[in-house]
Amino acid sequence: MDRAVDPVILEDKVSESETKWLWVFGYGSLCWKPGFEFHKAVLGSVNGFARRFWQGNATHRGTFDKPGRVATLVEDSEEEVYGVAFAISGEAAIPYLNHRECEQGGYISRFTEFSSLEGETIKVLVYVACPRNVHWLGDSDIEEIANQIVNRQGPSGHNVEYLIRLAEFMRLHFPDKHDGHLYSLEQKVLSLVEARQMCLRTLMGSGEGCVTFFRKPSSRETSPNRARRNAEDRVETFEHTARVPGKKLRCLNI
Template sequence: MSANPSISYLHDEVDDSDKKCLWVFAYGSLCWKPGIKYKKSVKGHISGYSRKFWQGNTTHRGTDENPGRVATLIEESEGSVHGIAFAISEETAIPYLNKRECEMGGYVTRFAKFHSDKGQSFQVLLYIATSANPHWMGDASVSEIAGQIVDCKGQSGHNVEYLIRLADFTRQHFPLYDDRHLFSLEKEVLKELKARNIYVSNLMGTGEGCVTFIKKDTANPSGSRDGQPARFESFQHAAKIPGKTLRCLNL
């Protein structure tokens, strides 16, 4: 796979045949690095949850000695979380996600109702961490979490990259959605990096395996304009800023 992010088109409509697919909701690294083949990708949100960096990670973004901080979902009656729903298109996807999220990440699975930006709704599979798993780190102040993120890296890259790519993705695709926890962490991390004289770009990795999602223009299927390729935001924008619980499914 190329070191540069590949482009994938977002879809507006979900037809009846699509609703028969297994859909997975992405709210963390799956938003920009899904690692699976999918039939469709649709923007939207789920309700009753908020996104928090309360889950520890000792494989992808940290180590056993120095765990990183990654996102999970916390039940909150008035909360909502925006992300992408993927319609799974091959049988290898679930075993891959189970290993990535459950075996290595400490997550379990639940189902929730997803609401697309176009007003359609259907069930999605969630990967979610709870306080019962050994990697759980729980609540802490923004400054404490930010400091841990700045200090950590794992086999998939620096913990800062995880945060910045997720914040940039959310800002790009949901400009009216104010995820206060996510954006306050981003601000504090950038502040800490500046204090340490560390450039964000040095922590962002190569982009290998990353996907950039754009909305397909039906009048201009190539996505280009005046002969130029489609433009999209990158992490450089951020650098300018001061249910019932189930075991992992084997489907």
């Protein structure tokens, strides 16, 4: 049986003393399954990019014969992508990420600017897939991408899990931000799952290795708001998209 762990607190700001840490920006599965130790997790965004499910994956959410679809960032001066910046802890984090994202996933690393929800700006390391990598699938219409996701699974679980957990995380922690590509794809995938009478609970897996995130109330919020948010801001219910009972998530021991 997995060992229960304390939830991770998400914050909205970075203090001046913390800007010297090495930060990594998560916009895909790192948002709900980072798999490495970190000092702090801060909500925010990067400008000049759009999140798209244009990268293939053959090692986690698909196979080499039937690659899954996972998120990458594509440059777009009009767009903004929301996610989590992690302050890296431990010497094993970067080798782990380079193996997971670059060697296995086909991503490259680069630095860009991240803005916390309270306006602080820090430099973050971000992993981006380029069209020249061997796993690149590129743009397709939403229906084709959704069909690929519904029909793909790999060693880490079903491709549907990757999409739904990411959409739920974004909806919970950024309720006033609309990611048209992500949410349109989620809606189409859920429609296909229902039409094909697939079991969403089975597709979502056990949740092993996921992190339970709680949103830390902003300093600008009143006490009643804080109490309400402590009760509401939990990840992993899936109730309004799938009506699947929630479950407590557990950290991945690396």
